[in-house]
Amino acid sequence: MEISFKGQRALVTGAGKGIGRGTVKALWASGAKVVALSRTSEDLESLVQECPGVETVCVDLVDWPATEAALSSIGPVDLLVNNAAIVEEQSFLDIKQDSFDRCFAINTRAVIPVSQIVARQMIERGVPGSIVNVSSQLSQAAMKNLGVYGTCKAALDMLTKVMALELGPQKIRVNCVNPTIVMTKMGQSIMNNPEKIAGLLSRIPLGCVAEIDDVVNSILFLLSDKSAMTTGSCLNVEGGFLTA
Numbered sequence: 001m002e003i004s005f006k007g008q009r010a011l012v013t014g015a016g017k018g019i020g021r022g023t024v025k026a027l028w029a030s031g032a033k034v035v036a037l038s039r040t041s042e043d044l045e046s047l048v049q050e051c052p053g054v055e056t057v058c059v060d061l062v063d064w065p066a067t068e069a070a071l072s073s074i075g076p077v078d079l080l081v082n083n084a085a086i087v088e089e090q091s092f093l094d095i096k097q098d099s100f101d102r103c104f105a106i107n108t109r110a111v112i113p114v115s116q117i118v119a120r121q122m123i124e125r126g127v128p129g130s131i132v133n134v135s136s137q138l139s140q141a142a143m144k145n146l147g148v149y150g151t152c153k154a155a156l157d158m159l160t161k162v163m164a165l166e167l168g169p170q171k172i173r174v175n176c177v178n179p180t181i182v183m184t185k186m187g188q189s190i191m192n193n194p195e196k197i198a199g200l201l202s203r204i205p206l207g208c209v210a211e212i213d214d215v216v217n218s219i220l221f222l223l224s225d226k227s228a229m230t231t232g233s234c235l236n237v238e239g240g241f242l243t244a
Contacts, residue, residue, distance in 0.1 A: 014084030016043025
């Protein structure tokens with residue numbers, strides 16, 4: 001199934017590494033004009049070397065006013081991928097307020113100002129649009145030491161549904177993808193324990209974790225007209241983890 005985004009403009013957050021970087025490269029290769037947002041300028045510089053013509057925005061999404069200022073003149077956007085995220089492992093008894101607040105600020109709260117800006121200009125232009133939020137299987141299944149992360153992503157799933165409900169009449173679709181552990185730098189940091197890897201794989205019927213392209217391909221599908229009747233959905237990309 002070939003998907004083309006020629007003539008469309010996309011914004012991707014958390015674009016410097018992992019899933020976000022892979023999404024930028026795939027959208028660029030599919031003909032989209034892409035705006036890549038990251039808090040790390042070095043990542044953006046190297047991304048532009050790989051994908052000439054990609055526009056960049058360097059801002060820390062924890063800062064809501066700075067995010068609004070950085071995106072105030074972003075211009076027309078047809079496709080949005082809210083991918084920026086962090087993960088910190090802590091047992092329930094060790095959770096601290098600063099860690100909780102930081103995780104929610106990036107993984108959940110940051111989706112709001114970015115999506116508001118994009119959705120408002122879509123409505124003003126009178127055009128349809130597609131937004132994809134990158135969630136996790138841990139929004140639906142508990143894992144030790146990842147309570148805050150899972151809670152952030154569960155909140156993101158519900159936010160996705162509310163966005164879809166409210167923006168649907170304006171022909172703006174909103175969905176999320178819910179991957180298992182993905183072999184990004186962040187994912188590898190979670191899976192640095194052989195015992196933990198074995199325990200996870202034993203719960204995945206397909207017997208493997210996800211590669212970046214597995215998630216990127218699902219994001220592209222949800223962004224595209226191939227999913228024109230899909231909104232408010234959580235697309236699991238977890239090898240069957242949630243069926244066990």
